[in-house]
Every structure is written in structure tokens, then in C-alpha cells.
Amino acid sequence: MSSEPLFCQRFDIHGRDFANAGKASITIKGILREIGIHPSVIRRVAIASYEAEMNVVLYADKGTMELRVTPKNVRITVEDQGGGIPDVELAMREGYSTASDEIREMGFGAGMGLPNIKKNADAFTVDSALGKGTILNIMINL
């Protein structure tokens, strides 16, 4: 159905920029609220998009997050130019993390990011190439 209305917006995310970390997912939450998406869906999108955004802030130099809303679902695509994930299957396990001690000391890097996204998404794929970057595709049904 090509005539299906689609809202699309792209956000830039900067690695290590903690001052602005989380702002894209907050903006996304506001947009979904305006559209009138159910609060329980908004909450899942908020959690998943925040985790994905923080992954870029913590582990990559830069990346983008794209929001796509249709009357059927919300899709979040996060693309980064980072080191990539060596073992995606392992990274999907709760508690597995490659975070440095500094990152852990700040309360991040507990190895809950990807599992948390998976828990809140209806469909979730990770494409990662070592040394090139990672693409996360998150879909949440309305």
C-alpha cells in the first residue's frame, strides 16, 4: 500500500555527547504523543529508542536515528559508524557487555541495552560489520 500515510524524521546522534544523550528519543516520544499513539506503545518506543540512542553515544563516533510512523506501526532505524558488534548473539544476552569500567561506573553498559530493545520490540534485527558499524531495525506495532 503505497498510499499509506507515513511520517518520517531523522535525527543525528553524536558519540560521547552526554549533554544531549537521550534527546532524540524524547523528541520521538513527543511526536508520537501528538499523533495520538497509545501511551503503552509510546513507552515501549521510548525505551527501545533510548537504548538504541545510548548505544551510539556510548560506543560509536556518530550515527543517525530514523523514525517512521504509519497507521500500523512505528519503526526506528539506528545506523552508526562505530566498531561494530563482534558477536551479535552474545550481545543479545542479558548482562553481556563490552563496556569499559568508566562507562560502567556511570551506570551504563550493564549489558541490558540490546536485550531491552528486543523485549520491547515486535521485530528487531541487528546488522553489524566489524570496523564499519551497526544497523538496528526496531519495529513496534500499534
Next chain:
Amino acid sequence: MEEYFHSVRIVPERCTGRMACLKACPTEAIRVRRGRAEILEDRCIDCGECTRACTRNAIIPQTSSFTDFSSFKHTIALLSPVLYGQFRKHVLPKTILAAVRRIGFDDACDVACASESVSIAVDEYLSSYRGPLPLLSPFCPTIVRLIQARYSNLIDLLIPIDSPMEIAAREVKHRKMKELGLRRGEIGVIYLTPCPAKMIAIKYPPRKRVSHIDGAIGISDIYHALLSAIGDANTDSAEEGEPVTGLGLGWPVLGGQVSSLRAESSLAVGGLGDVQRLLDEIERGILGDIQYVECHACAQGCCGGSLNVSDPYVTRSTILSLTARFGNTACQDREKTRQLYRRNYFSLPGKIPSRPFAPLDKDISRAIEKRKCIQGTYAALPQIDCGACGAPTCLSFAEDVVLGRAPLQDCVVLAAKEARAAARVSSGPPSNPEVVTV
């Protein structure tokens, strides 16, 4: 849609369209049209920031006045300890209570002891609660309204325990009915309030029930009378009469609730920006094991209420020194209060409904289309948020244009650009080159 009662009102003839309120409103609920401010009723959460920002006194609180209470046989002023912080430190609570009686109330009492009972009740609730954390304080009406509007996922975290002002009003009313042999309707309990939002809790409580309070008068409205009454008294000699004590004295200060609790992991947050950031974190579930969050719309808690007279920081300092002096002795028996708690003395039945801001359209497909149009319109705007169109930001103006609330021509920057372009086209080559080359 349900009507909204608001605790502030714009007086159109006083408004000069200066737009201070436009920028101050945290929910973008104000527009300036035809040179005058208007409130978008469904977006206002009664924080009072606009009243603070207005330099023309054009946004006034919808509080009560003395004449509203002339039909009562007996009037009782109920006051938050925040009133004690409005005067110099040497003016003691007893003197202030006496002054309140002198300016026209038959009786006066504060809510400090009720605050202490409520703290005990909150402790009890926390110790037996096994659901998701953190629980949120429900005592600031603006925060409740904010959660109803923007954080409906968090509504069930608001503790279902009644506010100190309601508990105190209920108790004093019962006592006076017995003492004076009056009927309920003959006794008027009037809250001396630090902010207009308390009117919401009294007139339109979110959990539908009838308040025991009959109205609220702003502290600033009686301040002058109180000052004179305190000056007249000058009988500050003895410390007799009912003592003003209790762990609840510090409640108006940011963190006052938390410090009166036994719960180990709790925190206090004030100011709508910080509160929203924290609520966002709570919604994402990343706040850890905090049990209780004390939330205030004002940065300094009730010390920062917009109807206070004294500076919030001075008020805070005065109350803290009062707390140090009088606030270390409990005025309630913990075990008795616990028994009352078990008999549901403090509990609030009923559910708080969610009241989200109206979406762009009830139909999701149309709402998505409209959001797309807003994005397109926004892209063509200068994006400098000057406010000259009467909307607080270019994005909110784009929304107004798409929803038919404002014409695109209201953007003065675009209009100026178009006028310049038109002038260039119509004037053709300059007829007087000497002038142009200056």
C-alpha cells in the same frame, strides 16, 4: 470533551501582548492573538509560571476572597507552614496564627501535624507495597495534572494517600462541629495557599470526591493585613497556647517530605523541567531502586509558590530554622497513626483518569498526515522561535497553521522576506543609481 477549570485567568483589558507568558509556559499553552494572550485550556497544567512572568498583573489566580465565606457561622483558616516562612525569623508561628485570627478568621490552625501523620502513612504504604517503583508523591496538583497529561503510564505510581491539607480540614471540621454544635455546612475551612494550583485540588480533585476545604485565599492577598496584625500584637512574650511542632513543619521545603520519611531510598525533585526529565527516566525504567520521589512543580517546593510574598530561598531558610527549633519533636503517636492507616483513614479511593492533550486528529492516519504537514510548514519557517506570530515556537506555529488556528501570513519574518522579494521584482532596475550606491 470535559471542561477544564483553571486556577488562573487572563484579564484581557490588562494584557498588552508583551508575550512574557508565551515563553514562560512549559506546555506551550499560551498564544497571543490580536495583541492579547489566550490560554489553550486543554494544555494548561496550572503551574502558575505565566502569572509569575506577567509584568502587567494580567494573569490572576482564581482564588477565593473573604466575601465568599460570609455565609459561614464559623470560619477556620488552614495554613501551610509556608506562611511561617513569609516573615522575619523572630516572628514565631504562634504570633502568626494569632494574627490570622485577628484579621477576620474565627480560628486558625496549620497542617504541620497532619503532614506528620501523612508521612507516617506514606511510610506504611511504602513498606507494604510490592509493585513497580518508584512511587510518586501526589501532593502537588500541577504534578498530578502533568502526569495525567503527559505520563499516563505513571498514573498508578501516584500514592493513593490524601493530602495533609485535606486530612487537617477533615479533622478540624469534625472537632469544631462537636465543640460548637454546628452543622458541617456552617463551618468554613479556608486554605491560605502559596499557589493557585491548590484550587484545583479543592474544586476539581482528580479523584472525584468532595473536598473538606471550602476555598483558598492567596497568601499575597492577606499579607498586608497580616503584617499590620503582627505589628499590632507585639505580645510575643510567652510560648503558651497549642505548640507548633512536628516533623511536618519542613514539608513546604524541597526535600521536606523525604526527610520526614523512614524510607531509605527516596529523592526530591522540583521545577517542571527537572521533574519532566526525571519522569522520562522513570518511564524508561532506569531510575534504579528509588522507592519514593517527592515531586514539586516549583523549584523550591511550596516555598516557591507563586502566591508567596517572600523570596523562595529566604522562605526556605526561615522554615529550615523553624524546623531546627520546633520540628524535632513528633506531634503524632506513630502506633496510633499506623492503626488509623490500617483503617483506611488516609487512603483515597478511586482512580486518577488520564487526560492527555488533544492529539492532532482522532484518526491516526489523518494525525500522521497532519504531523507531516507540520514538518513541511516548519521547514519553511525561520526557526528562530521569535514569538512575534503569537505562538511560542516556530514548531508550535506550524502546528497552529496546519490545524487552522493561525494563517501562515502571521509569520512576520516570512512576510518581510516576501515583501522584500516583491519590492525587488516590482521596482525593476533602480531609477536613481546614486542613492542606491551610498
